[in-house]
Amino acid sequence: MDKSNLRISVLLLLFSAFCVLWVIPAHTSSPESSLDLSPAFLPNVAIGTILVLAVLLLCQSLNKIKAEGEIIDDEEFGDEATGFGGHEAANLFIWIALCIPLVFFMKTLGFQFVSAATLIGLMWYAGERRLPFLFGIGIGAPVTIWYTAWHLLSSELPVWNVTWL
Amino acid sequence: MIENLIGGFENALTLWNLMFISIGIVIGIIFGVLPGMGSVTAIAILVPITFYMSPITAIGFLVGVNKGGTSGGAIPAILLNAPGTPEAAATAREGYPLTKAGKPVKAMKMSLYSSVFGDLFSDCVLILLAAPFAAIALEFGPPEFTSIILFSFTLIAALAGRSLVKGIIAAALGVYLSTIGLDPVDSTTRMTFGEVELYDGINLNALAIGALALSSVISQIFDIRQSSNEDEKVDLFKAKSNSTLKAAEFWSNWRTLLRSSFIGTGVGMLPGLGVSLAAFLGYGAAKRASKTPEKFGTGHLEGIAATEAANSAVVGANLIPTITLGIPGNVAAALMISAFMIHGLVPGPLLMVEHGELVYSIFACMLTANLIHLVIGRIGIRVWSTFMRVPKSIILPVVVILCVAGVYIPTNSMFHVGMMLAFAGLGYVMRKSGFSIVCLVIGFLLGPMFELALRQTMLLYKSDLSIMFTSPISLGFLILTLYFAWRFGLGQKKKNATSVPSGE
Numbered sequence: 001m002d003k004s005n006l007r008i009s010v011l012l013l014l015f016s017a018f019c020v021l022w023v024i025p026a027h028t029s030s031p032e033s034s035l036d037l038s039p040a041f042l043p044n045v046a047i048g049t050i051l052v053l054a055v056l057l058l059c060q061s062l063n064k065i066k067a068e069g070e071i072i073d074d075e076e077f078g079d080e081a082t083g084f085g086g087h088e089a090a091n092l093f094i095w096i097a098l099c100i101p102l103v104f105f106m107k108t109l110g111f112q113f114v115s116a117a118t119l120i121g122l123m124w125y126a127g128e129r130r131l132p133f134l135f136g137i138g139i140g141a142p143v144t145i146w147y148t149a150w151h152l153l154s155s156e157l158p159v160w161n162v163t164w165l
Numbered sequence: 166m167i168e169n170l171i172g173g174f175e176n177a178l179t180l181w182n183l184m185f186i187s188i189g190i191v192i193g194i195i196f197g198v199l200p201g202m203g204s205v206t207a208i209a210i211l212v213p214i215t216f217y218m219s220p221i222t223a224i225g226f227l228v229g230v231n232k233g234g235t236s237g238g239a240i241p242a243i244l245l246n247a248p249g250t251p252e253a254a255a256t257a258r259e260g261y262p263l264t265k266a267g268k269p270v271k272a273m274k275m276s277l278y279s280s281v282f283g284d285l286f287s288d289c290v291l292i293l294l295a296a297p298f299a300a301i302a303l304e305f306g307p308p309e310f311t312s313i314i315l316f317s318f319t320l321i322a323a324l325a326g327r328s329l330v331k332g333i334i335a336a337a338l339g340v341y342l343s344t345i346g347l348d349p350v351d352s353t354t355r356m357t358f359g360e361v362e363l364y365d366g367i368n369l370n371a372l373a374i375g376a377l378a379l380s381s382v383i384s385q386i387f388d389i390r391q392s393s394n395e396d397e398k399v400d401l402f403k404a405k406s407n408s409t410l411k412a413a414e415f416w417s418n419w420r421t422l423l424r425s426s427f428i429g430t431g432v433g434m435l436p437g438l439g440v441s442l443a444a445f446l447g448y449g450a451a452k453r454a455s456k457t458p459e460k461f462g463t464g465h466l467e468g469i470a471a472t473e474a475a476n477s478a479v480v481g482a483n484l485i486p487t488i489t490l491g492i493p494g495n496v497a498a499a500l501m502i503s504a505f506m507i508h509g510l511v512p513g514p515l516l517m518v519e520h521g522e523l524v525y526s527i528f529a530c531m532l533t534a535n536l537i538h539l540v541i542g543r544i545g546i547r548v549w550s551t552f553m554r555v556p557k558s559i560i561l562p563v564v565v566i567l568c569v570a571g572v573y574i575p576t577n578s579m580f581h582v583g584m585m586l587a588f589a590g591l592g593y594v595m596r597k598s599g600f601s602i603v604c605l606v607i608g609f610l611l612g613p614m615f616e617l618a619l620r621q622t623m624l625l626y627k628s629d630l631s632i633m634f635t636s637p638i639s640l641g642f643l644i645l646t647l648y649f650a651w652r653f654g655l656g657q658k659k660k661n662a663t664s665v666p667s668g669e
């Protein structure tokens with residue numbers, strides 16, 4: 001966990017430096033009243049807090065690694081907080097690789113088709129191998145959701161966009 | 166007042182009204198269970214339908230939807246660690262460990278009974294004290310709101326876990342994310358990068374459902390893949406003791422229930438603070454006051470009681486400023502105002518004078534709805550718990566698709582779906598690194614409220630912030646803030662000093 005904290009604190013340092021040096025100055029305006037706080041005030045306070053605490057976390061991690069001390073277990077996530085390493089990064093990459101086509105293709109191929117493909121893929125990934133369940137639920141659930149949204153909620157989920165063809 | 170209430174019950178207790186209240190509660194629970202939907206979406210969709218109903222039936226129906234929706238979010242929070250609504254996030258902290266321990270029914274019972282308790286409490290406050298409480302609510306201005314929200318930031322210390330540093334980082338990130346969008350005072354753009362969809366800021370549903378619910382779901386899917394012992398099916402009905410919630414177990418938390426109900430009622434009475442804040446405040450207060458705070462987060466029934474009583478108490482209390490002043494307490498109350506107006510009723514000081522009998526009939530409907538909620542919720546627990554028999558390899562991917570639909574339907578925007586998926590990734594990283602997602606959500610909720618209140622104070626009082634020390638209400642909350650900050654700082658030092666490295 002200490003090595004994970006080290007990586008995360010470096011990431012946070014880079015992120016907050018990027019925000020303070022470019023994002024906030026370039027994308028916020030000056031205050032319109034001398035009585036008012038600048039629009040950049042709260043973002044700067046928040047990012048400044050992250051910056052300072054990221055340095056603190058970095059120092060704590062370095063000290064712990066040096067002293068070869070044991071990590072303190074995380075209270076909120078218990079054994080789920082295993083640290084962010086190569087395996088977790090690979091999982092994150094898989095998630096990003098799934099999300100980008102999901103968002104892109106849903107606008108054009110529609111909710112039913114893309115959700116069915118996503119659902120079948122995810123169930124397969126999670127270990128479901130019974131084909132009737134895979135295809136039955138994989139196709140049935142998105143179709144049910146689509147028709148429920150339309151008939152009960154009068155809300156149309158993305159449809160097949162014929163003009164794209 | 167008693168005579169009016171009895172008269173109200175005479176009007177309210179018709180078969181037609183009872184039927185619609187029941188239908189409302191069922192619909193509300195279903196919407197609460199579905200990620201991203203919630204009672205606000207349900208009320209927004211159903212308000213036009215009430216045009217064809219009588220005023221009493223219509224308001225009773227919508228109140229049922231609101232009550233069901235608020236408590237429904239706890240069900241997926243407990244069963245799947247995927248809260249259906251942001252206010253159920255703290256319920257997931259206690260409920261899911263109970264599910265893993267084979268006690269999901271017990272957790273759901275605690276959640277239901279606490280919800281009904283909180284609801285009943287705030288309904289009684291509404292009926293008995295609406296007018297004087299409304300007068301007190303009028304005393305709260307921007308300086309008072311600034312102090313209350315500053316005080317709420319001390320929650321972070323209660324919810325950050327053992328690493329206060331990580332908790333504050335998460336909260337600060339939440340505050341930073343909340344500043345994206347239009348400036349609340351100047352309406353100039355802030356970090357929107359020219360994207361019109363960001364003018365309203367990051368959608369709360371997208372962040373909460375993504376970071377809280379979806380990140381848990383994808384984390385579980387990855388864990389199933391890795392460990393390939395996916396069918397950790399909990400045999401719910403194996404041990405009866407696992408599903409029984411004894412009366413003594415419930416009532417032993419009476420202090421927490423009362424405290425959280427007070428907090429929820431207080432928060433609900435003040436326009437703009439929201440259900441989620443009440444839930445987190447109730448949870449934080451319970452943890453602070455508890456003799457066994459270390460048990461929180463491990464499947465502690467008191468934690469469930471605290472959250473659910475607080476978030477349900479908001480429902481009735483929101484109607485105090487709505488009915489007496491015509492000022493909606495939150496979005497759901499604003500939608501209720503539209504329902505009132507559809508039926509020719511104008512909420513405000515004159516409503517009780519001109520339509521007193523009707524108002525008391527509505528109060529009677531609210532009290533009746535609590536009883537019906539208890540019955541329907543109790544029956545529903547058996548139904549929902551059968552979902553646990555479904556393998557996780559099937560149910561978790563379905564929840565992913567439901568989250569996508571749930572965020573798309575209210576917003577009609579794939580951009581917000583994309584944001585939700587991005588926050589799911591962020592939430593996954595936070596889970597694995599031990600950063601508190603609840604603190605992220607708290608920071609996101611409190612940031613804009615704090616900024617708006619502070620800037621309004623500065624503009625109203627010409628940058629003279631001494632008003633925050635001269636207003637008694639504001640000063641009181643500032644003192645509480647300092648006290649709890651000091652107490653937590655001390656507590657954290659003691660905790661870190663007594664944490665012994667476990668093994669070499």
